[in-house]
Amino acid sequence: MTSILWTLLGCTQNLPYIPLFDAPTASTVVPAQKGTWEQPLGFVANRRSGTIVPLDLQHNSVLSDQLAAPFLRPRGIALGQSREIADIHMDAPAEDRLTAYAIDQKSQTLLQSPYIVGMLPEPQVVTPTYGDITFEDVDASGDTPTLSIEGLMPGATTTESWRVERSDRANGWWVTGSQSGRQENLLYAEESYISDGEEIELNLTGTATDGDRFLFTTNTQVVEYELDGMPLQLEEWDEAHILISVWNAERSESWLSVYNKRQQQEIGRWMAPVDSQLGTMTILNVDGKDTLWIADQANDRLFVVELSIESPMTSTHQEIGTLGPITDISALQTADYTHVYVASEQRVDVWDVQNTQWMHINPLQDFRGGVDLNSPVIGIASTQQSIELQSTSAWLAPKEDHVVVATLFNGSTIMIEGETGCIATVPGGSSLSLDGTAYGEIQFTDTGPVSNPQIYVSDAGTMLSTSNCGGVLLDEDWTVTYDGRTGDWLVKGSRSGEQDNRAHLDARYISDSGAFSFLMVNGGLPPTDGDNFIFSTLSNVLELSLVTNTAGSTEALEIPAAPTTFVDFEDTDGGWDNAIPNQYALIPITNTNVVVRLNLETWIVEHVWN
Numbered sequence: 001m002t003s004i005l006w007t008l009l010g011c012t013q014n015l016p017y018i019p020l021f022d023a024p025t026a027s028t029v030v031p032a033q034k035g036t037w038e039q040p041l042g043f044v045a046n047r048r049s050g051t052i053v054p055l056d057l058q059h060n061s062v063l064s065d066q067l068a069a070p071f072l073r074p075r076g077i078a079l080g081q082s083r084e085i086a087d088i089h090m091d092a093p094a095e096d097r098l099t100a101y102a103i104d105q106k107s108q109t110l111l112q113s114p115y116i117v118g119m120l121p122e123p124q125v126v127t128p129t130y131g132d133i134t135f136e137d138v139d140a141s142g143d144t145p146t147l148s149i150e151g152l153m154p155g156a157t158t159t160e161s162w163r164v165e166r167s168d169r170a171n172g173w174w175v176t177g178s179q180s181g182r183q184e185n186l187l188y189a190e191e192s193y194i195s196d197g198e199e200i201e202l203n204l205t206g207t208a209t210d211g212d213r214f215l216f217t218t219n220t221q222v223v224e225y226e227l228d229g230m231p232l233q234l235e236e237w238d239e240a241h242i243l244i245s246v247w248n249a250e251r252s253e254s255w256l257s258v259y260n261k262r263q264q265q266e267i268g269r270w271m272a273p274v275d276s277q278l279g280t281m282t283i284l285n286v287d288g289k290d291t292l293w294i295a296d297q298a299n300d301r302l303f304v305v306e307l308s309i310e311s312p313m314t315s316t317h318q319e320i321g322t323l324g325p326i327t328d329i330s331a332l333q334t335a336d337y338t339h340v341y342v343a344s345e346q347r348v349d350v351w352d353v354q355n356t357q358w359m360h361i362n363p364l365q366d367f368r369g370g371v372d373l374n375s376p377v378i379g380i381a382s383t384q385q386s387i388e389l390q391s392t393s394a395w396l397a398p399k400e401d402h403v404v405v406a407t408l409f410n411g412s413t414i415m416i417e418g419e420t421g422c423i424a425t426v427p428g429g430s431s432l433s434l435d436g437t438a439y440g441e442i443q444f445t446d447t448g449p450v451s452n453p454q455i456y457v458s459d460a461g462t463m464l465s466t467s468n469c470g471g472v473l474l475d476e477d478w479t480v481t482y483d484g485r486t487g488d489w490l491v492k493g494s495r496s497g498e499q500d501n502r503a504h505l506d507a508r509y510i511s512d513s514g515a516f517s518f519l520m521v522n523g524g525l526p527p528t529d530g531d532n533f534i535f536s537t538l539s540n541v542l543e544l545s546l547v548t549n550t551a552g553s554t555e556a557l558e559i560p561a562a563p564t565t566f567v568d569f570e571d572t573d574g575g576w577d578n579a580i581p582n583q584y585a586l587i588p589i590t591n592t593n594v595v596v597r598l599n600l601e602t603w604i605v606e607h608v609w610n
Contacts, residue, residue: 020062020073020609022049024588024595029057029566030090030098036119037092040566042586044595045085045102049197050179051155052077052088052100054115057586058568060597060607065116065123075125075155077115079222080179081197082106087234089242090115091261101242101261103231109224110231110244110259128152131217138211145189145206147214156198159222164202165213173204225266227257232279232297237290241267241309245278245294254278256294256305258312268312270305272296278303284331284340286353293340295326302329302342302351323349323358323369328562330382332402332418339418341404343377344369348406350421361421362472364514370421371471375410379562382418383583387601389417390542391425391470403600405585407560413544413587415600423471423541430466430473430515433536442518447530452523453482453505455533463535465517470541473515477536480520484529489520542603547596549610558591565600 026045032038039058046053053076054063063074077100079085084106091099096119102111118124130149137143147164160179164187167174172186180199187193193202200218229248237243237258244257254272259265272278281294292305302320324344331340338353347370350359358368382404389399402418415424432442442455442463455463466473476495480503483490489503491511503509503520505527510517516537549555563585584606585598594610 019593020053021046021588021593021595022051023047023590024053024593025561025590026085026087027561027564027586027588027595028088028090029564029586030092031566032058032568034092036095040568041090041098042564042566042595043088043090043100044586044588045088047085047590048081050078050080050083050085050158052079052085052102052113052115055586055595055609057566057584057597062609065125077113078156078158078197078199078220079104079111079113080158080160080177080181082177082179082181083111086231089234089236091242093261099261101234103227103234103244104224105230107224108227108230110227110234110257111222111224112264113220113222125154126220128154128157129219131219133214133216136213136215137208138213139209141209141212143206143208143212145204145208145212145214147216148203149200149216150192150203151194151201152218153198153200154220157200157218157220159217159219161215161217162200163213163215164204166208166210168210175200175202223264225259229253229255233281235281235283235292237283237292237307237309243281243292243307245281247277254298256292256307256312258307258309270307270312270315272303275299276301276303279326280328282329282331282340284338284353285333286338293329293331295329295342297326300324300326302326302340320351323347323367327377328379330380330404332382332404334386334402334418337419339421341380341382341416341421343380343406346373346376347371348373348377348380348404348416348421359421362467362469362514364510364512370416371423371469373406373408373414373423373471374474375408375412378407378409378560380404380406380416381563381565381585383565383600384567385581385583386418387583389424390427390603391429392427403583405563405565405587405598405600407563407587409559411545411557411560413557413560413563413585413598415542415603417470420469422469423539425470425542426540428540429468429470430540431538432462432464432466433538442533442535445532445534447532448528450525451527451531452525453527453531454521454523456519456521463518464537466537467513467515471539472513473537473539475537475539478534480533482527482529482531489527544596544598544603544605547594547605547608549594549608555592555594557589557594557596559589561588561590563587 024044025047030041032040042055042057044053056063065074083104089101098116100113116123160177163176175183183196229246232245235243247254254277256270260267276296277298279295279297300322303317305317308315327343340351342349349369360368404416476493481490491499499512505522508519567581583600588595597607
């Protein structure tokens with residue numbers, strides 16, 4: 001009866017609650033209409049639990065892969081708690097099948113695991129099996145205990161070897177899986193036992209002495225492929241091939257492994273130049289031909305590879321020097337531009353493919369790179385379609401563009417305009433603060449004899465003109481102080497520091513970075529030493545750093561993983577209408593153990609899985 005209840009309910013009264021996510025670190029999306037799937041499906045890999053959780057992105061729920069009991073959590077894919085899953089890819093080898101590929105950095109292997117193997121009509125997942133149970137009487141004492149396997153759990157059980165060993169010191173039996181690790185729960189004779197992650201249910205009778213052990217295996221058709229080095233990223237090249245960047249530290253060699261999913265074998269390698277270490281990559285069509293852009297993590301450069309899929313070793317490449325070390329890369333190709341985006345330290349730099357140069361995003365700065373994001377970048381992803389931005393152009397016209405979503409180490413998620421490389425902002429863009437010291441105005445303090453310099457107010461009623469490029473103007477307090485010795489004004493920001501450019505009466509002032517400008521006019525009574533203006537500025541960038549979870553509590557998003565972008569369709573008339581596609585980002589939050597679905601056009605979190 002225990003086994004039947006465990007199978008139906010997915011738990012027992014004595015088991016601790018197992019969260020849906022446990023350090024979610026990677027995600028991927030199977031687009032709608034791929035195979036028999038009418039809705040986009042999300043898949044999230046968990047680094048600590050070693051599971052891949054399926055999500056129904058259209059209905060903001062976990063994927064119901066048990067039609068007879070849709071209230072149960074999905075069975076998903078179990079790869080083993082001892083693994084270190086760094087990246088995943090989902091393949092549809094047939095219309096009614098889904099197979100997972102993952103790179104395990106602990107075993108340095110590529111993993112292949114079937115998930116859905118058919119539809120009858122509900123999804124058919126792999127049924128776990130187990131092999132023969134053998135007993136080793138270590139001290140030849142003649143003990144003959146019996147171990148039986150009462151249950152295996154789809155979505156928890158994986159392919160591995162198990163050892164159940166008697167410990168006199170613990171007065172019980174330690175249960176250890178080659179991929180699930182040593183279990184915290186001890187097995188005791190004559191008592192039903194379920195492993196920590198519900199992988200196996202056991203029952204043991206009889207007695208044994210210290211060190212005696214049972215050995216058996218479980219099987220869910222997970223296959224390991226040796227990679228001969230540390231795998232760093234997984235990328236789909238086409239329907240039949242995936243690419244894996246690999247680094248062998250002992251030989252100081254790096255290569256791109258080309259794996260054929262249909263033949264289920266590595267078909268070749270492209271060896272990277274000496275002293276390089278291949279990492280993150282993206283694919284871009286240039287002049288009608290797909291090219292692979294891949295980062296050299298040991299040197300500040302990109303390799304642009306014309307990949308020969310039939311003979312990878314003969315592939316040719318070019319090199320592009322970058323502006324710093326590379327964290328992640330993505331690409332966009334539109335009718336107006338072709339850009340490669342490189343996450344580097346606290347920036348996202350933009351390579352203009354057509355003009356073969358790094359874009360000078362802020363021409364008033366000498367550095368030809370992206371704006372400072374104030375935190376290291378974790379990952380970036382470009383969108384499949386353009387969205388209507390909330391800000392307007394310099395001519396107040398509506399802006400529509402593709403965007404790049406970036407997750408940052410400080411827990412924030414931001415959005416970068418594809419064409420300009422600037423950070424997307426709220427309507428109106430950066431501005432003078434309406435709160436704090438400035439109260440929406442620039443305040444003047446007269447410290448000596450009466451003076452009356454003024455900041456000119458434009459016809460639009462503004463005292464401060466701010467940069468149209470989001471991220472150039474920061475959230476900070478400013479002081480503009482008259483220097484009686486030099487006869488000009490010292491400008492200093494609480495974050496930007498003292499500016500090289502000094503302000504003068506009756507001349508428009510522009511800050512060093514071009515973040516803002518103002519016109520200070522003479523009021524008739526000259527300024528004296530120490531007179532000052534104070535004001536505050538707001539960047540007003542679109543930023544996601546907090547969410548309300550399903551319990552109604554506000555949670556900070558701690559360490560978001562790299563985002564995955566996808567397109568879904570708005571529900572307009574009680575059914576899903578393909579005429580109104582929306583652009584979204586799926587973002588696993590590693591330390592908070594949640595996954596969010598973010599509408600990029602409205603900048604609203606439409607769902608939180610936790």
